[in-house]
Structure formats: structure tokens, C-alpha cells
Amino acid sequence: MDNPDLTTGAVRDAISEPAGPGQLALRVVGITKSFPGVLANDRVSLDIRQGEIHGLLGENGAGKTTLMNIVYGLYQPDGGRIEIKGQQTSIRSPQHAVELGIGMAHQHFMLVPDMTVAENVALAPSELPGLSNLPKVGRRLGELSRQFGLGVEPNKVIDDLTLGARQRVEILKMLYRGAELLILDEPTAALTPAEWEELSAFLRSLAAQGKAVIFITHKLDELFGVADRCTVLRDGAVVGTVSVAETDKPTLARMMVGRDVTLRVERPRLEPGSPVLEVSELTVIEDGRRVLDEISFTLREREVLGVAGVGGNGQNELVETLIGLRTATSGEIKIDGEHVGRLNPQTFTERGGAVIPEDRHRQSLALDLSLLDNLMMKEFGAPSFSRRGVIDFSKARQHCERLVSQFEIRAPGVDLRMGQLSGGNQQKAVLARELSRKPRLVIAAQPTRGLDVGAMEFVYQQLNEAKEAGDAILLISIELDEILSLSDHIAVIVDGRFPRILAAEDADSETIGLLMAGEEA
């Protein structure tokens, strides 16, 4: 199985040997932590050397973040002990962790957007009150920035920075507070490949100067770019710690998931049927900008059209126009050969449309409502689940319990608050809601975004099964691998246009890459 990654080239070679491998920056022995109904960490032991980049790998819900929150003093463990540089310590609070030289960058940026870099750094509890020595903070930041090659100007406002630069500001904050052990929780979630390159080079320079870095991720590719060693967690327990140089992706994937994982799926090759979705010269003009520009394509039964492209090239607008949330300026949409006039999401659903929006939290789910509510979101109004506006909850419950087992949603019950499910299970719930209605047309936008390999595999299987059942599928993704392995035809979206639509046989990553960059291939 080859590395299908296109962006990281020879970065592996650039890893330096860890400096001063003698002392341990952090030692975790037998840490156990349980939450009501969940054993989040089960006797976890882990050594982090000084000067190493240590990957912490595991599926969503494997206990990575819980473990690091314990190390950072946010949670108290139920059992086990922690040693910092050989000293047994109990870490009482994040402030205490900072005093001990531990820094943590959370998944979501903890920055005030309309303050400058220096001001954000000066917001540390140790600096407050009194922001009077901002110039001093700025000078010190400048020094740090030079020392580690950060390339962040202290006087810039956060809002004006790229996401990559913001990530570096988070790291700068930790360094400023004297962190020797840096914990990064999925730092790449929001980064482009180029930004990730910069970040990984920077992390290596930190390690070279003796800092220890713990890097939480569920993406295998990233790990190979940067980490020295890696510990795999599964169901809260350590599966093993390996040297990254001596392992490969399938091995790690197996460790994570506990079985063999097909990272590349095969698409079923089927004879396409009659056209389901016909789009001709679809154009959307907003604020004088052509966000969609004369897009035309035909999508048939048992066919997958993949739409590749760098994010922000009109993917979101395309989805919203097709399901009727935006109005087309000109052009035509036909579903099953019939012109659709003014679509709205409800009529789209009634015509057999299903949509898996790209942003689970903002577009697909209501996290404070129950799993049942979320599964039934589009069904409550249907005659089989309500009469004269009154919901038949016992029927709904039966239906949802069926979906939970059919789509392998791991949840103790359908009354669980949606937000308590892991990302993979949330996405399974979305798939269950959309695919169980036996749609004709499935629009799937970034269906595996933020998912671990096990859940990804599940999504691919479900999409393939829908295809075999006769659905027409529009797959929109920025993950090129996904597009290449699932699609029968591939379009590239650039500036709201489809410059070409290729048959899967004629498409390879190079051609698509050129098209994505806006060059005619």
C-alpha cells in the first residue's frame, strides 16, 4: 500500500535526531480516568523524551484529549501518577501546569481576534493586571520569534493573520510562558497543506532546541511528516508505542482501529441508469461576483460525480444552490427530467434528495437536542410519525433504535444529547438520517471531514451501498484520494467553474492537481 499523500514529499528525511535523549520530559504511569458510563483512560502509561516530537494517535473518542487534559491539569485522574522531569507531581490546575513548563494548544484557537499578537500573549494570568509593559512583551516575542523561526509580527492584529499564523501564535504563547513540553491538540485541523509544511518545520526546530512536543492527531499522513515516536490509544488504553521510522501506515491504522482497514476503497463499477440530476449553465452572482459560473453536468443513477478543488472555490455555494438555500441567478436544474422551479430544502427532500453538509456542527446537527431529535429532524412532519402536528414518539423511538443498530451508531440510547457523541458517531447519525430515506440523489460534501480511519471506511461503504442501490451521488471533497477512489467522473471546481469533467479512467492526481491550481491540463 503506497503512501497516497501528495503534499508531503521528502519531509521525513528532514527529521533530526532528538537532542539529549537522556532525560524524560514527562512520564505518565497507569493513568485511569472515568466519566459516567465511559472509561476514558485505562491504565495509560507513556514516556515523552526531551527533544522529541511524540505523536498521540487514536480514533475519535480513544482518550487522547482526556489524557492530555489530565497532564494539563484540567482533569484530575482517578488513579496513576505523573512525573515531570523525574519528579512525581500532581498537577492541580492549568496554571500549575504552566508553572511546571507545560503548555497546551487546544483544537480551537484561544485568541482574541481583534487584539494584536503581543496583546494576546500578554493576556497570560501572570501578566495581568496591567498591560503596561506591552513593549517588553513585544521585544521578548520578537526574540522568541527569531530564536525559533516563527515569523509572526507582534503588532499584527489576529484577525489579519492566516490560520497557520494563528496556530503559531498559540505556540508562541506557550513559549513565552516558558513551556518545555508543548501539547498540540489536532493542530492541523484548520490548516492548508502549505501551512502544515511550515508548522512541521517549526515543530522540528523546537525539538532540535530540546523542547518536547506532544502532537495529537488521527491523521496518519501528518504523523509521518514530523514525529519521532508515536503512541497509539484505543478505547482509552495504550496499544503500543513505536518509532515512526520503523513502522508504516497500515500497521498504525491497524493499531488504531484494531483490525485491518482498507484505506483505499474500491468503487463498484456499475452501468449508470437514467439521468437524475441535470444542471445546465448554473450561475450565481452575489455582490457582483460570480460565485458559480455556468456549471453544467449530468448525474445518472448508479453514478458518482466527484468534485475536487481547493476549499472556498464555490463548493458551499454549489451545495446550497442545488438544495434550494440559494437562488440561482441563471441556469437550470432538472431532477428526474423535471424542471425544478424555486427549490427549497423541503421540496428538495420531497423529490428524493439527501444532503450531507460539509459542516456537521453548523449545518447538519443540533448538538443540544437528542440523538432522536436529530435523526428525526426531517421526518417528524411525515404522516408516519405525526398526526395533525402531534408527534408519535413511540414510533419515532422504534425507528431511531432501528437506525442506531443499522448504522452502527455507538450510543447508549436515543435520548442522549447529540453533542455527547463522538465525531464519527455524529456523522453516522447524519448518514442514517439522510440515507435511510431511500433517496434518489445524494449530495455529500466533505463527508469524512474530521473523521478517523474507521469512521471514514464506514462512510465510504455507505456511499458505495447507496450507489449500488441506484442512487446518483455528487461527492464534493477537498481530499483528492477520496475523489479518486470513489468517483466515476471527476470535475474540478475552480473559481466557481467546472473547467473539465474527466472520466475516472483519464484522471490521475497530477492532472487533477493542475486543474485545481487553475491551469488547463
Add this chain to the structure above:
Amino acid sequence: MIGNLHARLARISLEFGLSVAVAVAALAIGFIFIAASGASFGEAAEAFVEGGFGTRRNFAGTLSKMVPLVLVALGWIVVFRASRFHVGFQGQILIGGLLVAIVALEVSLPTVVHLPLAILAGVVGGVLWAGIVAWLWAARGVNEILSTLLLNLVAIQVISWVVRGPLQQPETPLPQTSPLQESSRWPDLLVDTSLKLDLLLIPFVVIAIGLLLARTVFGFRVRLVGDNSNAARFAGVSPERTGVYAILLSGALAGLAGSSLLLAGDTPGMTDGFDGGYGFQGIAVALLARNSPWGVIPAALLFATLRQAGGVMEATVGVSSAVVDVTQGIVIVLVLAATSILYFRARATEAPRAPIGRTEQAEAT
């Protein structure tokens, strides 16, 4: 399932316990103020119990004060669930009341028709006044808190003018209307007290709103839109339409409260400021009830007692009724504090959500 039920019961009893603790603490602090103002603690306490429940008449007064509190609190809960936090109950009570007064003064009909018609006029007035808010929000994007605060002021001025102008009782200098016709008023529930049959609105409307929110498609849409309007849109539920209906429904409930204030009230006619601050106190009731339609009844009982007993205390022991206002203020502050305690507790004990990538991108840009 069993564990789940157990967790739910634990949560409900925690919430209920907190609300009771808040009420007790607020009362205790209120009595500290009483003691500080120099009155005898024992006498004040006695007057308080006497004033709230001691006599048939006082108890009837307490119960009758619950009606508008419950109705406004339910109105708040409806819009709260939809995340449309309007505070226009005062204005809706006033304008609803205005239409009630017109029907009650200007039309002559037998009670069976007159009373329902007058109530309906109140509901219509509340809906109309709320309709302005709903329209401004849905069509023009005007924040509903701002528009309702301003419309409250407008309504106050309208009533103030009406009772001094077109509807003023002839040949009196007082800012009030002529007595409303007897045929339009609620019949007595308990003779010789202020308790009227409108008390029966409480169980009826509480059950209706409770079931509406929990068991119907509309109730689900309200909750969905309130939690994530964007996801609602993707699911084909219009946040605008749902929000408008929620605002109108809350206006109807406020208008109904306005009708009770007049048609079951102590004064014969409509006076300046007949809303009596119920429009805001109802929100406090909903807060203490932790926004549960069923919890509104005990919460309203507490506030109604404070209102009723406070007046009696002032009259008999000479304790300023400002103490009652202080106590109410303390309830609100403590409720908010308790809410954040619950919130943090829930966050600390809940299993952490597994990380989901990339959502911060949309937020960060």
C-alpha cells in the same frame, strides 16, 4: 434505558433542589434586610405568612396574582426555546388590555359572549403588538430585544394618553376609564375575594404549552431553530417562520395576561400602568422555573406570595415593600448564578466530546 432514566431523574431533582434553595436563600436574605430596617423579625415573619396565606382573602389574592405571572412566564419560555429573547410582554399586556377595555366598555352583550370576546380582544392586541416585533425581526433584521424595549415605551405612552383622553371616565380628574361592564368580567371563584374563575387558565394553558413544546412538530421546530438555526434551514425548517410564530404565540399569552389583569382585576376600570410590572416579573418566574412550563406554577406561587405578602407587611408592620423588590432581585441574581453552576457541573461530569476537526475554520474566519 434505566441508567438514562436515573440520570434524568437526578438532573431534574438537582434542578428542582437548586430552585428551592434559591428561593429559600432569597427569602432569608430578604428577612435580613427586614431586621436591618429595624422591624421586629418575628412580627415581620408573621405578617408575611399571614399576608400570603393567613386569611381566605389574602390567600385568594396570592392565587389571583399567579395568573398573569404564569401566562407571561409561559410566553417567555416559548420564545426562549426559539432563542428569540424578546422582553416586550409589558407592551403586549398594555395593548392587549387596551383592546379589552374597548370591548368591555363599548359593547353590551350577555356574559357568555361578552367575556370571551373581551379575552379574545386581549389576545389579538398582544399578537398585533408582537407582530410588529416579529415583522421587524424577520423582514428587517431588527434585534427583538431593542424593538420590544422601545415598543414597551410606546405602549406606555399610548395607554397614558388613552386614560387621560378618549377613554377617560367622564367628570373625573383621575387617569382611568369608566368601570368595565360587569358582563365582561370574570365571575367570582371565591365570593368576597379577588379570586376569579380565570385561575382555571393556569392548568389549562400550562398543559397546552407544555404539550405543544414537547409533543408537537411545531414544538420540535421551535427547539431545533433555537438550538441551531442553520441546521434547521438545511433540514427545511425556516427559522424566520418558526421564530415569527413563537413571537406571536408569546404575544398572545401576554395579551391574555393583560385581559386577566383587567377582567379579573381589583380596579373597576383600566388605569395608567395597570400592567403592574407583571411583564418583567413573569420573566423572573420563568428563570426560577428554569424555563420548564411545569416549573412555572411553583415559581409563580413564590413571586405571587412576595407580591401579596409584601403589601400586607408594609401595611401592618411598616416594613417597606422595597424589601420585597430586593428579595425579588436577589432571586433573579441567585437563579442566574445557579444556572451557571449547573452549566459548569454538567460540563465537568459529561464525558468529553471527541474532537471534530475543522469547525473552527468557519468560526475563525
